[in-house]
Amino acid sequence: EVQVVESGGGLVQPGRSLRLSCTASGFSLGDYAVGWFRQAPGEGLEWVGLIRSKIYGETTEYAASVSGRFTISKDNSKTIAYLQMNSLKTEDTAVYYCARGRAAITSYYFDYWGQGTLVTVSS
Amino acid sequence: DIQMTQSPSTLSASVGDRVTITCRASQSISRWLAWYQQKPGKAPKLLIYEASSLESGVPSRFSGSGYGTEFTLTITSLQPDDFATYYCQQYNAFPCSFGQGTKLESK
Numbered sequence: 001e002v003q004v005v006e007s008g009g010g011l012v013q014p015g016r017s018l019r020l021s022c023t024a025s026g027f028s029l030g031d032y033a034v035g036w037f038r039q040a041p042g043e044g045l046e047w048v049g050l051i052r053s054k055i056y057g058e059t060t061e062y063a064a065s066v067s068g069r070f071t072i073s074k075d076n077s078k079t080i081a082y083l084q085m086n087s088l089k090t091e092d093t094a095v096y097y098c099a100r101g102r103a104a105i106t107s108y109y110f111d112y113w114g115q116g117t118l119v120t121v122s123s
Numbered sequence: 124d125i126q127m128t129q130s131p132s133t134l135s136a137s138v139g140d141r142v143t144i145t146c147r148a149s150q151s152i153s154r155w156l157a158w159y160q161q162k163p164g165k166a167p168k169l170l171i172y173e174a175s176s177l178e179s180g181v182p183s184r185f186s187g188s189g190y191g192t193e194f195t196l197t198i199t200s201l202q203p204d205d206f207a208t209y210y211c212q213q214y215n216a217f218p219c220s221f222g223q224g225t226k227l228e229s230k
Contacts, residue, residue: 106155113166
């Protein structure tokens with residue numbers, strides 16, 4: 001059964017860092033892209049970034065709101081994808097989701113999503 | 124960046140109704156559109172991809188159509204389990220973008 005499970009959320013002070021994990025099972029992480037998303041309380045879905053599969057060089061894309069502060073990586077041997085979040089701001093407070101990406105011509109849609117992990121940025 | 128606009132923002136309907144949600148893109152996205160369902164406190168669930176392809180395991184009462192800039196999600200014979208928020212997502216280009224969501228509530 002395909003599953004992705006996020007972990008690592010919590011309360012963090014502004015300006016600090018946090019790393020989220022996305023543990024995959026039921027499929028080979030290296031063969032798929034992984035997307036990260038967030039949803040602020042009461043708000044809609046926001047795409048955060050993506051890491052492509054091995055055949056596409058595991059290159060990354062980021063939303064402008066997090067570019068330069070957030071970094072996505074993968075450890076295929078551990079079947080874990082990571083979202084490293086630095087210089088956190090109060091507006092980064094949200095539930096963070098990871099999802100498996102299916103490739104289209106130029107981008108991706110997402111078929112399996114985790115249950116989310118809450119990140120609260122507050123002093 | 125491509126902006127996605129859904130309408131209506133809220134839709135009231137009854138079990139057995141046929142409902143339609145519209146998603147408009149600020150520029151052509153060909154057929155590169157997905158629809159998701161999200162229930163409170165839960166992860167989004169993929170319903171439709173490539174505008175009209177039904178994801179495996181999704182009931183056939185869900186259907187999608189459209190091309191270019193205008194797309195629709197239709198649910199025929201609404202079931203109690205269908206009351207949720209629905210999002211469209213374009214994947215024609217980065218950054219991926221979602222509509223603001225349509226909350227389908229019981230009348």
